[in-house]
Amino acid sequence: MPLIVDLVNPDLALMLPQLIVLGLAILLLVADIAVPKARHGVVLTWMALIGMGAALIANFTMVGTNESTFNGMFRADDFSVFINLVVLSGAILSIMVSSSYLEGHIEAGSMPLAEYYVLLSFSVLGTMIVGASGDLLMIFLGIEMSSLAVYALTGFARQRVSSLEGALKYFLLGLFASAILVYGMAWTYGATGSTNLNDIARSLSGVVTDGKVEASLLLALLLLIVGLGFKVAAVPFHMWTPDAYEGAPTPVSAYMSVIPKVAGFAAMTRILVQGLGPLRDEWVILIGVLAVITMAFGNIVAVSQRNVKRMLAYSSIGHTGYILAGLAAFETINPNGEISVASVLFYLFAYAFMNIGAFAIVTWLQARGSGTDLEDFAGLGSRSPLAALAMAVFMLSLMGLPPLVGFYGKYYVILATIEADMVWLAVAIVLASAVSAFFYLRVIATMYFSEPVRETPRTSTPLLGFGLVSMVAGTVLLGIFSSRVLDLASDWVQAFSVPI
């Protein structure tokens, strides 16, 4: 075999946001040992917040670049910039939610802050790598980095069996999914002779013109979709979701409902749109059917849940369905007016704010000695009106009420499906949203129209409060300025245009 030594000096400047997060993770490891235990709370939380903030700022300087380095393995383009924006915002919000929970002794036993933030940073880094990858290898490594850290975070309440059990189920199914995904990558490599996404697209564009696709490629496609379906919790690959979300410490549930899902969708978009774009006719129908089953199942099962964390788990399965519908509306990489992938990106951004917000309210209640059942929300409207108002905003946004951001998320997805002549998908989204109104409104009704069963003790959680304010503001403001965000997301076309 020829020994190819092509050592191009890597352009590290392109990796600035990722390098900042990597540096943050390593600094946190050092600080864990160097900083005295008593001051961990303040020092580490602010280190994590400042580090993520710096990466977010660095990310904004990258807008408009479209370059690759490491022989095309790593890409800095408009797609990766938007994924970084979603992931880093989600991470900052999750850190704000986490600190009071971890220090508030809500769980039995100690919850070491440093390790928590380190794992969180590595998971964020993995997701950013998926967004910026130009090669199947990078996608695999990024997804694994992202999910391995989250498996550990799920089992972070080591004294509680349900936490470890959730972690074990998540881990076993996640590992199973990884094996299937990487087998799909092997077949893709075998059928196209490359693992570079642009090379795959180039080698496929010649093959598919006569309308016949090789069996090995179809096998690869199926394996990839099943593997990624597990990662984004699409039905029928969702079995781990409710247990993992309910068992995990609540801030971790907030985090894992968004960031690993972003990793899954980023990988799906990179692989299916950028790499397997020429096979569009084959996979669009699969993703579309998956979307309908997922949104129907998630929203219908959520109706019967009495535990709010479990209900939010099923609702997040439903939202996976909406996002998949946006992906199913993909037609071609077209500079004018193709909004399918843009609607996926927009929905992920919107979802980060409203879903972490909903879990943040559960955390807020738990910090005040409450449980996670629906009854614990009874009378919240009179007990603590501000928290109830925030929860109402998140629920209405998840339901899709204008002018909140959740409405625009669904609106753009529906628009994309109609542009792609997939009216049945649009109808399914509307019907599923109607079902979802039932359980979202039930939370609001419980908060405002039920008698309070207990008092809310006064506890000071300043950072969580600030996080809640920013999430409410984000849910409202992103809705109002939705067209600006969509413009930024629409630049994905530049990122995926294959130079031939």
Next chain:
Amino acid sequence: MLQSYAIIGLMLLTAAVMGSSLLIVGRLIRPSNPNPTKLGVYESGVPQVSPPRARYTPRFYVVALLFVIFDIEAIFLYPWAVAFDALGLYGYIQAIVFISLLLAGLAYEWKKGALEWV
């Protein structure tokens, strides 16, 4: 292809026939005289005092887990060693960075007490 499989099959068959025939012949001609002493685990040794499947302390597993990680990292050094000349100084520096990251991980483990045999 079939021919080469036939050779393998013949070999397997020979092995099976030889092994089983030795066992059967031995069973037919050896004396059979079972008694409790003879059936003990050690016919002429000390009888066992505890269940043979003793539970190991989890510390063994911790050390084993830490070992697996460092063991696997070695596979990245082999390709580098093979291509050492071609990669030159640039590859050398990268390998040093890789190894020092591993060393930092080891230092972290040590400092956190994961290597203590309490």
Next chain:
Amino acid sequence: MNELSANHFLLLSAALFIIGMMGVLTRRNVIVIFMSVELMINAVNVAFIGFAWEQNSMIGQTFALFIIAVAAAESVLGLGIIMALSRRVDTVDVAAVRELRE
């Protein structure tokens, strides 16, 4: 037909992958499920090596190296979770761990 071809690698890899998958789907012991998944991952390695051998390129071999490293990290994490759990419930039967069912 006497020559070794990529098909032989792929048959072996498919067989290993299916055996592993059946193990995951039918067994109840966490450790055995875990070993089955490892078998699936190694089946993928065989496929990668086979394709790399067929195409005479290094990409597949490199990929397999990274898969081995990731699989090691995964097994360490998984055994860590299983150890933490077995301290609490003293079983390795997935069916016995069911606090979180509806």
